Amino acid sequence: MPAPRDARGADPEARAERGPSTETHGTPEIFQYAVLRVVPSVERGEGLNVGVVLHARRHRFLDLGLHVDEERLRSLDPALDLDALGDHLHGLARVARGEADAGAIAAMPRSDRFGWLAAPSNTIVQPSPVHTGICEDPVAALGRLVARLVAPPR
Numbered sequence: 001m002p003a004p005r006d007a008r009g010a011d012p013e014a015r016a017e018r019g020p021s022t023e024t025h026g027t028p029e030i031f032q033y034a035v036l037r038v039v040p041s042v043e044r045g046e047g048l049n050v051g052v053v054l055h056a057r058r059h060r061f062l063d064l065g066l067h068v069d070e071e072r073l074r075s076l077d078p079a080l081d082l083d084a085l086g087d088h089l090h091g092l093a094r095v096a097r098g099e100a101d102a103g104a105i106a107a108m109p110r111s112d113r114f115g116w117l118a119a120p121s122n123t124i125v126q127p128s129p130v131h132t133g134i135c136e137d138p139v140a141a142l143g144r145l146v147a148r149l150v151a152p153p154r
Contacts, residue, residue: 028134031056031141034118034127035149036064036092038085040077042122048072051089052145053096053127055114056138062110063139064096064117065146072152088125092117 033054039047050073051066066089070082094102095113105116118127135141 026136027058028136029056029058030132031059031061031135031138032114032118032130032132033142033145034130035145036066036089037126037128038068038073038076038080038124039126040073040080040124042124046076047126048076049150050125051092052142052149053092053114053117054138054142054145055111056135056141057111059135059138060110061138062096062098062114063142064093065142065150066090066093067146067150069152085124092125 031054033052035049036051036053037047038050039045048069050068051064053062053064055062068082068086068089073080073082073085091102095106096117098106098110098113100106105113108116118130121127133141
């Protein structure tokens with residue numbers, strides 16, 4: 001059976017994975033995001049925001065912005081393995097970007113990867129509930145959210 005095609009005869013899934021759309025750039029579109037928190041001790045429940053994953057379907061955008069404040073994390077858990085945490089967070093970012101060598105989940109469609117990244121978890125890295133917004137430029141929106149929700153106050 002042939003692959004489905006859009007009105008222009010293109011494979012919509014292949015086209016959707018090529019990158020951000022130039023057709024919708026500058027057009028206000030809905031996006032979803034979740035804040036990623038590091039919770040070194042699930043029992044204590046104390047955590048620190050370290051990233052934001054943002055999905056803008058119509059902009060064909062999914063990415064994860066990170067800011068890890070090692071000093072603040074050390075105050076929550078002096079024994080926290082920051083190298084292992086960094087590897088884990090960068091692995092999540094590679095999945096969000098769909099990097100070819102980032103495993104099977106990175107090969108999934110963009111919306112499925114967002115669902116996986118934003119799914120509730122009892123691990124050391126926990127996503128918030130999913131929130132929504134509207135943006136014309138998802139890259140700029142991600143930067144603003146990271147600055148507002150993750151980076152330390154100035």
